[in-house]
Amino acid sequence: MMPKQQEIEVPLLAALEKLGGKARPQDVYAAVTKSFPELTEADLAEQLQSGGSKWTNRIQWVRQTLVERGEMESPMHGIWAATAKGLARLRGNPVGGQPVAPPLQVATSTVAPPFSASQTPASQVAPMPQAQILPINFEETVDDYLTAFKAKLLQKLHDLDPNKFEEFAGHLLRGYGFQKVKITGKAGDGGIDGHGELKVGLAVVKAAFQCKRWRDQVGSKEVQAFRGAIQGQFEQGYFFATSTFSKAAQAESIKIGAAPVILFDGDQIGQIMIEKGIGVKRRPVELYDDQIEELFESS
Numbered sequence: 001m002m003p004k005q006q007e008i009e010v011p012l013l014a015a016l017e018k019l020g021g022k023a024r025p026q027d028v029y030a031a032v033t034k035s036f037p038e039l040t041e042a043d044l045a046e047q048l049q050s051g052g053s054k055w056t057n058r059i060q061w062v063r064q065t066l067v068e069r070g071e072m073e074s075p076m077h078g079i080w081a082a083t084a085k086g087l088a089r090l091r092g093n094p095v096g097g098q099p100v101a102p103p104l105q106v107a108t109s110t111v112a113p114p115f116s117a118s119q120t121p122a123s124q125v126a127p128m129p130q131a132q133i134l135p136i137n138f139e140e141t142v143d144d145y146l147t148a149f150k151a152k153l154l155q156k157l158h159d160l161d162p163n164k165f166e167e168f169a170g171h172l173l174r175g176y177g178f179q180k181v182k183i184t185g186k187a188g189d190g191g192i193d194g195h196g197e198l199k200v201g202l203a204v205v206k207a208a209f210q211c212k213r214w215r216d217q218v219g220s221k222e223v224q225a226f227r228g229a230i231q232g233q234f235e236q237g238y239f240f241a242t243s244t245f246s247k248a249a250q251a252e253s254i255k256i257g258a259a260p261v262i263l264f265d266g267d268q269i270g271q272i273m274i275e276k277g278i279g280v281k282r283r284p285v286e287l288y289d290d291q292i293e294e295l296f297e298s299s
Helices: 005-018 025-032 040-043 054-069 082-088 138-159 162-176 220-230 247-253 266-276 291-295
Strands: 078-083 178-183 195-199 201-214 238-239 261-264
Touching: 005 025, 005 054, 005 078, 005 082, 025 054, 138 266, 162 178, 162 195, 162 201, 162 238, 162 266, 178 201, 195 238, 220 238, 220 247, 220 261, 238 266, 247 261, 261 266
Parallel strands: 201 238, 238 261
Antiparallel strands: 178 195, 195 201
């Protein structure tokens, strides 16, 4: 899991100090990355929806925050540098008798109490400082919002009564592409909640599905039982669970010579609901990406 932006601030300043106080961004990225050995190859390869590395984008936003605080600067084109204030923060020292600003996302001004007749007239009071609005990595904020929204969807699914959840299962499967959906929900059927037809490429296959509101992780035994129920009757099985699947269950889903069981966990169910508009209303929000570097690529 990637560190949060606030957790990168001090390592970024430390990286600049090790590099002599200033360096090119590419060198800074590599130095900061070394401060987080827990980062995986998958973390470093993760891309933003708009393209580009999510990790380097996060470092860029941290840099912008530190520039706004006066802890970093760009003394020349293509160079990042730590200021005296930034280096003092590394050592935990105040600058000019003032404490270094804490790593807050937004610093707001304090509202002054009302004056009484005995207090200094308002005309002689220094104006309140304006609120300092620090940069917000809105694209990553959207990612966090999406994660929280999916969790909210799953909680609402858990709150549905059994009949409503079966009805939801039909909506989910039709939205996913199933045709001729029939909800059965019979006891003792090995977990088959319904069946239908699904177009896969140019072929139409008969498929059965199980759609369960589970909070505990689904194991291999449940996948085996579901496959046993569909074997010989259906060509494929689809197992939707609002929780997650164990590694053993994932390994069990595809077996040579047996009907495949395709697994969909809670996160994937939430994604299908969002993409297909199943119980979800989309409101467009405009995002902007800076493309300044591309202006000079052909020159």
